Amino acid sequence: MAASWTFAVARDELSRTTRVESALPELSDGEALLRVDRVGLTANNVTYAVLGDSMRYWEFFPPDRHGLDGRWGLPPLWGFAEVVASTVAEVEVGQRVYGYLPPAGHLVVRPSRMDDTGFRDASAHRAELPSPYNGYRSTVGDPAYRADQEDLLILFRPLFFTSFMLADRIVDNDWYGAQSLVFSSASSKTAYAAAVELRGRGPRLVGLTSPGNLGFTRSLGCYDEVLPYDGIGALDRVPTVYLDLSGAPATRAALREHLGDRLVRDIAVGLTNQIPNADAAGEVFFAPVQMRKRRIDWGRDGLDGRFADAWQRFTDVVGGWLDVQVGAGPAALEHAWLDVLAGRTPPEVGRVVQF
Structure with a gap:
């Protein structure tokens, strides 16, 4: 039987970790299965864990869905995943998406609002959580996507979104x-x-x-x-x-x-x-607040276009600053988590893990 894995941290002691294996989940009608492919580890992910209770970050990926009890938390990561099974006609196997992912081998999503840009996860437990974290962006049709910049997107896109919206809020x-x-x-x-x-x-x-x-x-x-x-x-x-x-x-x-x-x-x-x-x-x-304002001001396409323009200005200069270090497998994820948590990752280093 095909298997998956999950990495988790103790909610009351973030340096204490565990890793469990489980069978691949069975899909119900209306669901799709993502295989987590490539993720980044930054101080942003530590922030999600630190604020896991107060900002509800622990709720995106409930531990009981991964065979763990509530003492454990799955710190959300940003990265790329591939659709490996789907019961939804508009979400095709082989589609590559960027979004909010668990520190695990797979994720079951319930796609909704599908269009050329991707889809949203309408799973019941995510319905009341901040909506910007529920989107999965298809690499096809994403104005900010370039295949040779995937690691920059993994490491910087969520941070840069905050940076872009912060700068916009100040100028606004x-x-x-x-x-x-x-x-x-x-x-x-x-x-x-x-x-x-x-x-x-x-x-x-x-x-x-x-x-x-x-x-x-x-x-x-x-x-x-x-x-x-x-x-x-x-x-x-x-x-x-x-x-x-x-x-x-x-x-x-x-x-x-x-x-x-x-x-x-x-x-x-x-x-x-x-x-x-x-x-x-x-x-x-809180970046999503400014994002909602600008979606009203500019429309979604206008916001996407301005973000893509700012992203390209940024990537034109950031490539010379960053040393991307890529690890492989769940053990590398644990090692990267502990290094970032302890502040042992120099600012010029970006940690990426491929599964």
């Missing part, structure tokens, strides 16, 4: 009247992708990073200035927007002390150090 609000934008975790993919999109369009861009990442972050060329965290006192005391991608309380406190009322916006964008610090921020940026 006339930069909040700021003269300076300060990014924490400036060496992170989400931060520097947003900086690439904003570079030269408005206020001065300043990156904050750890001493060990100063050289790399400065080499990117997308920030006007890069400072270590203990250099906050050197920031110009001008109207400033803080984009918090680190969640570090000490950084926020130092900025507030130094800038005072010149800190005009304090926006939590994501977490990379597992400290849920969003409550301390002035506001939280």
Whole structure:
């Protein structure tokens, strides 16, 4: 009997992992089976696990569907999968799709709203979850897809979507009247992708990073200035927007002390150090909210077109920055997870796993 596998982490201790094998699931009418082919591991995936309960990320791939109890969680991954069985005429075997995937060999989906761009998973347990995570984009007809850029799409597309929408939100609000934008975790993919999109369009861009990442972050060329965290006192005391991608309380406190009322916006964008610090921020940026606004403003095709244009601008420069390291099989996935979780992956490295 053909078999599949599932990798999971303990919800109360993310460094504790397990891997189980199971038979391939039988399909019911209206379902299709995806074989997970190639995925990426970034700090974004750790964020999904850290916020698994509060933001319902654990609910996308329930452990009981993979032979595990509720003590375990399946951290969502982004990547490519292939349709290997289907009871839905519009979803053909062999179709390759990009989307939200479990750390497992296979995924059963219930395709709905099929069109040339792909389909959505209408499985009952996903009905009330954020809709942007339920789409599976066909590589055919995707304006951002190029076969030779699959690893960049795996590693950057979900992050770049956040970056693109963050940059758009800032521009859409006339930069909040700021003269300076300060990014924490400036060496992170989400931060520097947003900086690439904003570079030269408005206020001065300043990156904050750890001493060990100063050289790399400065080499990117997308920030006007890069400072270590203990250099906050050197920031110009001008109207400033803080984009918090680190969640570090000490950084926020130092900025507030130094800038005072010149800190005009304090926006939590994501977490990379597992400290849920969003409550301390002035506001939280959630990319799907801005995406919904722009779908109304521009229509889906307009949003897709603008995203594809921004993506190509970004990939024109990112190829020279990134060292993609590809592992093979479930054991490589576990190794990559533990490395990213522990912060052992340098900012210039991207982790991809092929199954």
